[in-house]
Structures are given as C-alpha cells and as structure tokens.
Amino acid sequence: MKRPPKDIAESARIISRRALVVGGVQLGVIGALGMRLRAMQVEQADQYRLLAEENRINIRLLPPARGLIFDRNGVPIAGNEQNYRVVMIREDAGDIGEVLANLTKIVEIDPDDLSRAMEEMERRSPFVPVTIADRLSWEDIAQININTPALPGIQAEVGTSRVYPWGADMAHVVGYVGPVSDYDLSRIDDQDPLLQIPKFQIGKTGAENKLEHTLRGSAGTRRIEVNAVGRVMRELDRQDGIAGKDVQLTIDSRLQSYVQARLEGESAAAVVIDLEDGDLRAVGSAPSFDPNQFVRGISVDDWVALNENKFRPLAAKAIQGTYPPGSTFKMVTALAALEAGVIGVEETVYCPGYTDVYGIRFHCWKGGGHGNINLHESLKQSCDCYYYEAAQRVGIDKMAEMARKLGLGIKHDLPMSAVAAGLAPDKAWKSSVRNEVWRIGDTVNASIGQGYVLTSPLQLAVMASRIATGRTVTPRLVRTIDGIEQPSGLGESLGLNENMLRRVRSSMNDVMNHRRGTAYNSRIVAEEFRMAGKTGTSQVRRITPDERARGVTKNEDLPWERRDHALFVCFAPFDKPRYAVSVVVEHGGGGSKAAAPIARDIILQALYEDAPPLDAYPSNVHAEIEALQRRIKDRIPPGSKGLTRA
C-alpha cells in the first residue's frame, strides 16, 4: 500500500509540530535540571561542603594525663601507672577461636571477660578493636609480643590508671577516682567533652574530687578521616591536650602513715596542724580502706564488708565526723566568760559535786566535788561546776560567738568531701532550726561541750591552734598547685586578750605537767617539747538518777556503742608552739586514758620527724612505748623512701 503524497505531507507536518512541543518540554526539563544544579552547587555549595566535611571527619578526644598529687616533701600520693591491655581486631584475626585459644595459653584470661569480648566482637564492625583483657603485666605483654605470629589480630595497647602508693593511709585525704557514671553526669553541671568518653576517670571523693578541675586538664583532639562505615582512613591532625596540674598537699606522708598506724584498731580520728602556716600535716581516720580497690572496681563482697563494718571505714571521721566536744569545750566557755568580764581570773566557784539550776541537778564528773576552785584549777582538774556557773553568767550567745572565733561550728574550706560544719548552738539557731526556746539547761549542758554542741576533730585541732597562737589559723590542705604556692593559713590576731589566753594555755600546760592534771600520765618529759592539752570525755547516753545513785556504770562494762567518746586537744612545744593535735577515739572511754596517749605519740613523732627517743617519755611508760614502736616500725616507711617527684 502506497500512501498518497498528501497523507505524507500531512503526517510530516503533524510530527514536526508535535516534535517541537516535545523538544520544548525536553528543553524545559533540561533547563530545570541546570537550575537545580546551579542552586545546589553554586548557591548552597558551602552548606553541602560543610555536611561533607562532617561526614568525613570525626573528632576523637585524647584524654590528658591527670595531674599528680604529692605530699609536702614531693612524695607521690596519687600517680598514673601505665597498664597494658590486649585488644583484638576481628578482621585481622582469621580464626578467632584459634587465636583466643593461643592467647589463653600465654596469659590467664577470665572466661567471663572472654565471652563478653566474643559477644562484643560479633556486634561491632570487624575493624573495631575489642578489649580482651585489661591490666596485664609487662611480662604478659612481653610474652604476647614474642608470640605475635601465632596471634594475628591481637594488639597490645597502653593505657594509664590511677594508683595510690600509700593505699589506705591516704584514702580519706586524696579519695579516689572512678569511671564517670550516668549518676555523675546527672549530678554535676560540667560541659567538658571528656566526660563523654566511656569509662573516663574522674575524682569521686576527697581531694581527687574537690580538685577535679585542677587535676583533670583539658582534652586534646585528633581529627581523623573516616569512611561511611566508620573505618579510620587517616589522621588529619592531632592536638595534644593539656595535662592536669600537679598538686602538692600539705600532708607529710610519713606522719600521716604514722597516724594511721597509731590509730589502728580503734574507730578514731586525729588531725595535726602546723602552727606556722596552718598546714594539715596529717588527717587520720581509722579504720581506712584501700582506694586502689575502687579504681580497679571493688568486688561486691569487699563493698559489703566495708559498709557493714561498725567502725565505718568509708567515713573520713577527722573532717566528717562530729562529736560532742566534752571538756575540750571548756576553753571556749572560759574564754567567753573572761572576755565578757563576768568572771575574774582568780575568782573561785564552789563545787559541791553538782549544781542545781532551776530545780534540775547537773553533776560534776567528780561526785565529791572540787570545793572552791578557780579558772586554773578548774581547767587542770576539769571541774564541771565552775563552767556551769561561768556559762550561766556569760550566756550562750557569747559562748557560741567565741566557739566560732576559735574555729568551731563553722565549715572550714578544704578540698575534701563533706567537710562537717559541726554546731556551735545559740538562741537563734534553736528557734529557727528546732523552733524551740533556748533554755538555761541548754546553756549549762553546752558549757561542758555536751547537749547541742558538735565538733569535728578538724575543728578541735583548729581550736587548739588558735588558742596556742592567738591568731586566726586556717587549716590548709593544698600547698602548691602547678608549683604555685597557695596562701598561708596563718592569719591575723584573734583579738583576744593575750593575758587571758596565756592563763588558759598555762592551765592546759598543767593539765599535762602537773601531778593533779587530768592528762599527767601522757606528758612529755623532754624539756624542749613539753606539751599542753585538754582532755574531753563526752557522753553519748543519758545517766539516769537511778544509775547515778547506784554508781555510774564503768565504760568497760558497757557495749561499745554506748561508751563515752574520748577526746583530746593539745599543742607543743608549750614555750614555742609548733603543732596542734586533736584526737577523737569513738567510744574510747575517758579522754585522758584513750585519746591523750595517742595525741602525745603523734605530736612527738611530728616534732622529732621520726620515732622519738624513749627518754622523751616518762619512765613508767617506756616498756609500753617500746612495744608500740616495735609494732608500728614496719608500717612506716624509712626517712627517705626513695620516692621522689616522678
């Protein structure tokens, strides 16, 4: 069939016309595509370039080295130890089972760790290193390195972990570090990206915690190029972080060690303050715990044991514990009364063994009474009635003011956990906190450091320091940060009448060095180091009239929890005070018997900077001291431990 020419011409015209329409549409679409390309590649290019870079570049944080902590002589207290771990890269390993079997022949690996690692390897991409074993010794690593050919995909990596060479001796001062937890993140407001690193170690308690920002340093960064599945292609650049600052504490590690050893066996605390600058030479709390356990991850059994121990090893009693100060508070009452001029220096008060205040009978510790007694004798013999009278005359508010002036009832700013404020009660406190009226009986109780008064061993040592120097001694724990000396703790004069202070000091001297003093048995006989102090025994139970009538039960016959706390504050040498010490023995019985000897041994150790010679002690205790020194000798490192700044 041949088509007529007319038909051909007609169809050619239709096709041409429609072809132009189609061509126009095509041109339009191509134009739109061109515009789209222009919009993306020219106008929004920067934005897309940024996205491409974000895709490509990963920033990895480089944790900085944590600052070291030294004692006052440059002996390390907290250091960083290199430790080794082995990781496995699945894609390099070939037969994983065989490689792991070979590895377990060389080093001992916990089967739990092994199965956990296997699980993780299956989950992760084949090129991600998975930790098989942690905290391996150098010997293990050497073994692994020798056997490299049999261990494809196994690599040794070096990390650092915190180590506390003094173990339990320093635990309550430095605290410890641990991996940052969700709880930590929710509690602290810290934008530091380092905290996002899994298992990043941060200070959990003590100085490690309070000086966290000084010690931590700042993160370094490593920019790496990664591909779509996260494999690292190459490192683009690296910026090392800034290591944390080193901190030097005022603690003397040998003295600290001695204190811990001397307190051993008791639930007790002791604080040694250097009167030249307020330095805390030792802050002891017994019993203690090994902070290294916490760094490694403490076992449940150990944790339960620490928590269930009735001596509370985890509590830093020296700064956190608060106790009624007992008779050690008498200096406060005395000074308040003297300053107010309500009692004369030589004025006597009659002590029949009790004082009746508005029908309530308050007893003196000495049932028979002390008779007529003045300030000096009342401190020396620790007569209670004198203070009942003095307190009634001066009033609680002035006593509280004096207590705070001497460092009680106020929170001392120290980089340690939960530093206790204690309590120097006054009328305002009772009405605002307890919503009760202050009664005269409260004043009478407070006068001998009972009732509402609460003090920490640290505060007691501060009180002794301030009485000894007459100046505002502020305790200081940090000596230098990054080599920069911190301000001294020795401040201005307290503004107390020096004559009265001298009277109080000399009474404290007689407490120890007079035959009838309550702590005569704990005196120091070395003439140049004579010590002044004050005993305290604080009741933790009520003595009923019935019991008093029968005769007060002896401490030895009571269960531990109900025995009196034994307290002691002192300073030495008397003529030229250098150290102030406080000791609290929880439920230790009488202050003179339980606390004073400990304080004496500690202050002598501090003064001699080593085990004191026997002739510093009265001859009747030589045998006892010798035995003690023998027992403790091994616990204390020799003079120069060979540990120096790393």
Added chain:
Amino acid sequence: MSYLEYNTKYIPSGFRKLLYLHWPIILLLTAVACAGFLMLYSVSGGRPEIWMEPQMKRFALGVVLMIGVAMVPIWFWRNMAFVAFGGSLLLLLGVEFFGEVRQGAQRWIDIGFMRLQPSELTKITLVMFLAAYYDWLPNNKTSHPLWVALPVIFILTPVFLVLNQPDLGTALLLLMGGATMMFLAGVHWLYWATVIGGGVGAIVAVFQSRGTPWQLLKDYQYRRIDTFIDPANDPLGAGYHITQAKIALGSGGWTGRGFMQGTQSRLNFLPEKHTDFIFTTLAEEFGFIGAFTLLVLYLLIILFCVVSAIGNKDRFASLLTLGIAMTFFLFFAVNMAMVTGLAPVVGVPLPLVSYGGSAMLVLLVAFGLVQSAHVHRPR
C-alpha cells in the same frame, strides 16, 4: 509502507554510507562515554580493571554494532519492528520464569555470553514497534478510539511485565516513551487531557490504597516516596542514599573537588556510586562546570536528533528518531532528577556513563537506528 524504498536513487550505498553518518551525534556519544570512563576510573579508586575496562570494551562493541545497524536500510528495521517487539516481550516473560534474582528484583536473563536485561531492550523495541504502527496507520485513523486502544495495549503489556519484576523506573520509562510516540503521531489533544486527568486520579488512588490489603505499590516503593518527600525524616535509613547524594553533589561547588578527590565517593558515603549515582561523583569531583557540561552534551544529542527527525520526510524514520531521543532524554533526565532530589529514587542509570552492559549496548544500537534513518532519509 513509506514511499522511501521506492525512492532509493539518491540514497548512498556501500561504504559511502559512512560519510553520511551523523558524525556529530557519534562524537557527542563518545564524549559522554569518555566522561563515563573517567568517572568509573575515579570511583574504582584507580583500578581500571574492575569497571572502566569492561565498560570501554562494551562501548567499542556498541559502536561497531551501531555502525552495523546504521548500514542496514531503515525500511528493513521497520519490517523487523514486529519481530523485535514480539521477541522482547517473550524475553520479558522469560525473565518471569527463568530470571536471576538480584537485589530483590528479577531483571536479568542469562543468554550464554552475557546477562541481558530484556526490559532495556524493550524500551527500544516498543518505540520501534509504535513507529512502525503509526507508519502503517493512515493519518485519519490516528485518533480513532479503536486505533488508540490498540497501541495502549501494546504499551501496557510490557509495562505490567516490568512492574512485576519489580522495576518501577523502567516501567515509568516505557510508559512515558510509548505515550510520547502516540503524542508525536498526532493522537488528539482530548485524549491527553483525559489521560492527565486520569493520571492525577491514579496518583491519589495509589496514596489512598496505602496500608490497605489492596495497596498498589510495594512497601519499599512507598518508603521511597516518603523518603523523597522528606529525606531528612530518616537520614540513616531510607533517606540515606539521597541525602548522601545531595551532599556529594552540593559539595562539588563551582569547580569540584578535583579528579579522584571527592570524599563522598572515595569514602563510600555514596550508594551505587558506579551505577545509578555516578552523576553525583562527577558533580562532586568536577563541580557545576563538569555537571553542566555533561548536561549540555546530552542536550546537543537530543537537539541533533530532533533536527534530523524534523528534516526526515519518512514517517517511520522521524517517529523512530524522536522516540529514541525521548527514551534517551528520559534516561538522563530521570536519573539526574533522582540524584538531585527532584524525583524519587527509581533505578534508572545515567545513559552511557553508568556501569552496565545491557543499557549501553541497547542505547548504542538505538542510535544505530537513528543513524540508519539519517543515512537513508529521502532526499
């Protein structure tokens, strides 16, 4: 029966035909293919043996086939149109039963020396067949309902077979290619108004049917649509491909990041970077200048085809040339719209650039037909 075969007097014969080939089109095709070789070299990370070399061999083979096809008179191909279309339908059916399943789709059939994608072949044979149909159909019957229904059936048969594989991209291309043929042949405007109205209705139906037991598309196709509408919804899942493609494209800027310097492709952020998404690598490494140049090359090819078709008085020849130009246009337009985020991600390769045998051979053979039409045009 066109009058052409009766007017062979002025038609060149023998090797002289080579001189009458449309050389600009051949040069443009070669230029586009060379851009493809370059990109395949780049995305393989400098290992030509994995993609570039096989592609070059196929291109060489394709060019030989194209010239071979061009040497054969166009009326022979018209006479072969029915056979070719019927054959490709049979192959499509064959894929249904004997096809190889890859990436969830049944598209390939193994014919011994190579794996063939019959759906690729169908794109050309359908055009050929419709051109022949309208060449045979007298003008005055073009818009007659019966003679409109017939080509519609011819078009929908392969469309449904391809949809069944499932290959939404090819189905759309077949549909649009076939429709263009009908439009070019002069089917009345009223039909088009109806079809466009119906199409809108169909789209509404597709979305309304979602989630019901009789839903019209597969879940992954719905997800692709969702992703298309807002890729940011799921940047790591469904929208990952298109998001990464756009980042690659946009980050190229004016001049690109340099040959083999594209981080998106080198670091494997790009999906299917040697096939459907190869344009993004080109745009990333050669920037707007490179991408726009390629677009212009494509435009010129289309332009030359349209000009050749309008100048050709033979109905079959000009319909065929325009149809092939349209198919070629649909390939690159859909691909580019897809990687620039203007269209859903349907598997359509970038013609002559993406790695792939069937598509390249079929396209070059198609251009052989264009050449034959050009050489044997009535003068």
